Amino acid sequence: DVMTKGLPTIDAEATLVEAARMMSQLNVMRLGVMHRGKLVGIITSRDILSVTPELIEIMIERAKIEYEEAEEGTPISGYCDRCGQWSEDLKEVEGQFLCEECRIELSEEEEG
Numbered sequence: 001d002v003m004t005k006g007l008p009t010i011d012a013e014a015t016l017v018e019a020a021r022m023m024s025q026l027n028v029m030r031l032g033v034m035h036r037g038k039l040v041g042i043i044t045s046r047d048i049l050s051v052t053p054e055l056i057e058i059m060i061e062r063a064k065i066e067y068e069e070a071e072e073g074t075p076i077s078g079y080c081d082r083c084g085q086w087s088e089d090l091k092e093v094e095g096q097f098l099c100e101e102c103r104i105e106l107s108e109e110e111e112g
Contacts, residue, residue, distance in 0.1 A: 007032040012040060016055070020048050082106075 008026050010019050012035040019031055023045055033041040075089045080099040087099035093106060 007042075009034045009039070010043070011035075016048055016051070019043055020045075023048075 007030070008022065008028055009032040010022055012033050014022075023029065023031060029046075030042050030044040032039050033043055075091055076097070077086075077088045078090050078097060079085065080087050080090060080102055081096040082098050082102040082105075085099060089100050090097040091103065092098075093103055098106065
């Protein structure tokens with residue numbers, strides 16, 4: 001009754017997320033790490049928890065960067081707020097999503 005069953009294993013190429021998910025599904029606190037059929041280490045839930053704060057910081061930074069890139073004019077698809085036509089190239093201008101033609105018209109109106 002004191003002995004445990006075989007150690008569940010995971011491939012060395014697996015991600016931390018995959019390891020954490022496997023631990024959760026199997027309800028275990030550690031996994032053997034296998035590389036080319038050989039046990040090369042053990043990863044524990046404590047190992048994963050120790051790097052979690054840094055991973056969260058990285059994810060927050062990545063989300064900020066992606067949001068800023070989207071804010072800088074990444075085109076989206078939808079109906080133009082000005083002319084109502086479908087466009088694959090909508091960009092936000094002064095709070096409205098405008099197609100290329102309406103953006104040109106708006107810039108000409110502002111210039112003239």
